[in-house]
Amino acid sequence: MTPYVLVVEDEDALATLLHYNLEKEGYRVSLAADGEEALTQIDEQLPDLIVLDWMLPKVSGIEVCRRLRGRAETRNVPIIMLTARGEETDRIRGLDTGADDYIVKPFSMVELTARIRAVLRRIRPGLAEDRTRQGDLTIDRVSHRVKREGREIHLGPTEFRLLDYFMQHPGRVFSREQLLDAVWGSDVYVEARTVDVHVGRLRKALNLDTEIDPIRTVRSAGYALDIDS
Amino acid sequence: MTPYVLVVEDEDALATLLHYNLEKEGYRVSLAADGEEALTQIDEQLPDLIVLDWMLPKVSGIEVCRRLRGRAETRNVPIIMLTARGEETDRIRGLDTGADDYIVKPFSMVELTARIRAVLRRIRPGLAEDRTRQGDLTIDRVSHRVKREGREIHLGPTEFRLLDYFMQHPGRVFSREQLLDAVWGSDVYVEARTVDVHVGRLRKALNLDTEIDPIRTVRSAGYALDIDS
DNA sequence: TGATTGCGTTAAAAAACCGTCACAATATTG
DNA sequence: CAATATTGTGACGGTTTTTTAACGCAATCA
Numbered sequence: 001m002t003p004y005v006l007v008v009e010d011e012d013a014l015a016t017l018l019h020y021n022l023e024k025e026g027y028r029v030s031l032a033a034d035g036e037e038a039l040t041q042i043d044e045q046l047p048d049l050i051v052l053d054w055m056l057p058k059v060s061g062i063e064v065c066r067r068l069r070g071r072a073e074t075r076n077v078p079i080i081m082l083t084a085r086g087e088e089t090d091r092i093r094g095l096d097t098g099a100d101d102y103i104v105k106p107f108s109m110v111e112l113t114a115r116i117r118a119v120l121r122r123i124r125p126g127l128a129e130d131r132t133r134q135g136d137l138t139i140d141r142v143s144h145r146v147k148r149e150g151r152e153i154h155l156g157p158t159e160f161r162l163l164d165y166f167m168q169h170p171g172r173v174f175s176r177e178q179l180l181d182a183v184w185g186s187d188v189y190v191e192a193r194t195v196d197v198h199v200g201r202l203r204k205a206l207n208l209d210t211e212i213d214p215i216r217t218v219r220s221a222g223y224a225l226d227i228d229s
Numbered sequence: 230m231t232p233y234v235l236v237v238e239d240e241d242a243l244a245t246l247l248h249y250n251l252e253k254e255g256y257r258v259s260l261a262a263d264g265e266e267a268l269t270q271i272d273e274q275l276p277d278l279i280v281l282d283w284m285l286p287k288v289s290g291i292e293v294c295r296r297l298r299g300r301a302e303t304r305n306v307p308i309i310m311l312t313a314r315g316e317e318t319d320r321i322r323g324l325d326t327g328a329d330d331y332i333v334k335p336f337s338m339v340e341l342t343a344r345i346r347a348v349l350r351r352i353r354p355g356l357a358e359d360r361t362r363q364g365d366l367t368i369d370r371v372s373h374r375v376k377r378e379g380r381e382i383h384l385g386p387t388e389f390r391l392l393d394y395f396m397q398h399p400g401r402v403f404s405r406e407q408l409l410d411a412v413w414g415s416d417v418y419v420e421a422r423t424v425d426v427h428v429g430r431l432r433k434a435l436n437l438d439t440e441i442d443p444i445r446t447v448r449s450a451g452y453a454l455d456i457d458s
Numbered sequence: 459t460g461a462t463t464g465c466g467t468t469a470a471a472a473a474a475c476c477g478t479c480a481c482a483a484t485a486t487t488g
Numbered sequence: 489c490a491a492t493a494t495t496g497t498g499a500c501g502g503t504t505t506t507t508t509a510a511c512g513c514a515a516t517c518a
Contacts, residue, residue: 066241066242069241069242069245070241070245075245075248142400142401142402143400143401143402143453144402144447144450144453145400156448156474156475156476157448157449157450157475157476158475158476190476190477190478191477191478191479193477193478193479193495194476194477194478196495196496196497197476197477197478197496197497198476198477199496200495200496200497201497203496204497217494217495217496219484219485219486219493219494219495220486220493220494220495385463385464385465386464386465387464387465388464419465419466419467420466420467420468422466422467422468422506423465423466423467425505425506425507425508426465426466426467426507426508427465427466428507429506429507429508430464433508446505446506446507448474448475448504448505448506449475449504449505459518460517460518461516461517461518462515462516462517462518463514463515463516463517464513464514464515464516465512465513465514465515466511466512466513467510467511467512467513468509468510468511469508469509469510470507470508470509470510471506471507471508471509472505472506472507472508473504473505473506473507474503474504474505474506475502475503475504475505476501476502476503476504477500477501477502477503478499478500478501479498479499479500480497480498480499481496481497481498482495482496482497482498483494483495483496483497484493484494484495484496485492485493485494485495486491486492486493486494487490487491487492487493488489488490488491488492
């Protein structure tokens with residue numbers, strides 16, 4: 001079952017952005033513009049995770065958090081707090097609010113989705129997978145390890161994320177732009193050709209001279225990870 | 230079987246915090262908001278350990294303690310008392326209440342979990358492990374000794390706790406922040422770079438010049454203890 | 459009390475990685 | 489087959505991240 005995420009955010013532009021991006025990530029997403037609405041929605045259907053703005057009209061984020069923690073049904077729903085820089089950072093650090101994680105604005109979508117995955121993994125193991133196998137390739141997101149035919153493969157951070165993304169959507173072709181969005185984040189600007197270079201590096205790391213290349217180039221379209229082998 | 234801990238605490242924020250952290254530590258946790266509820270729950274299922282606030286509505290912590298000690302089935306359930314600073318400290322010290330340990334608020338989570346482990350170890354050997362082996366490394370939490378290939382390794386307190394934590398979650402990558410939370414405690418503030426320094430010290434102590442380093446650096450992610458070798 | 463030990467911070471050195479470019483290699487098209 | 493478009497790759501400068509050594513301070517021990 002795909003995880004259901006409730007986003008509580010009063011600023012319209014950000015809310016829309018979150019909705020769009022999380023949906024793209026494969027989550028079911030619902031929006032609430034203030035704390036009151038959030039509590040109503042939570043009563044109707046219990047989310048798997050809540051992304052909660054710190055400052056909210058009517059009922060503040062802190063208050064929502066406290067109330068949720070005070071009720072047995074909602075006590076274990078993981079919460080990720082959204083805070084502006086410097087906004088009571090220390091109190092949040094102490095996590096005495098009961099949030100599971102927090103993230104400081106402005107943040108990148110890649111970062112947020114990474115946190116969401118991490119929290120879901122911690123709280124609801126099984127919802128987000130720790131390991132993926134594809135043919136003779138294995139990627140383990142907890143130990144940060146990649147193996148091919150049992151032998152350990154060392155990858156830099158970017159190549160790791162790139163392979164991770166490919167492994168989550170095997171067989172599918174992605175354009176350079178899509179890969180930049182998904183792996184680098186839609187907020188940074190890098191040359192499209194940079195993807196080529198990283199795919200090249202990933203290939204070099206993955207393939208022993210004799211082995212066949214699991215990454216397929218689709219001319220004038222992009223790249224894909226192949227499933228068989 | 231994972232130990233079952235009952236937390237009796239009326240202050241909501243603290244109760245939630247305890248619940249969250251103990252669960253993260255791998256215990257099964259249940260909450261009770263007052264002494265009466267606690268006694269009911271204990272009747273239903275006998276905990277392996279009770280964390281008990283001193284001041285409680287309805288039936289006080291002292292009273293709960295006395296009653297539990299008065300009945301054969303509950304006499305041996307270990308109890309850790311939570312007390313505010315100065316709150317009858319001497320009488321508690323005397324342990325005439327029958328508590329196995331006590332801890333003064335405010336306390337750090339690291340400290341509490343250490344006490345819990347210590348008490349469980351004392352009362353129920355086998356529930357909490359005294360020793361862990363991982364490859365050629367051995368850590369003994371009772372005698373506070375670390376060995377590699379049989380030879381004794383001397384570690385400072387912080388490095389000991391750090392290695393301890395790594396050994397309990399082998400293979401897993403932890404960010405500097407996670408390690409600070411888990412090893413230093415979420416309530417102290419130290420620079421993230423400090424983790425690097427301690428990892429460095431731990432490495433120096435662990436590795437004879439020829440040996441391979443069991444601690445893996447995962448660039449822009451953190452550190453992990455590796456299992457094989 | 460003086461000496462020792464361990465801690466946390468900082469700064470500089472070292473290592474790893476990144477993004478871009480230029481050119482080579484390969485595929486496509488006419 | 490030649491011309492063109494697209495992709496592969498090695499090199500390079502610059503940046504980020506990690507490692508390491510040094511220092512001042514506090515707690516502990518003898």
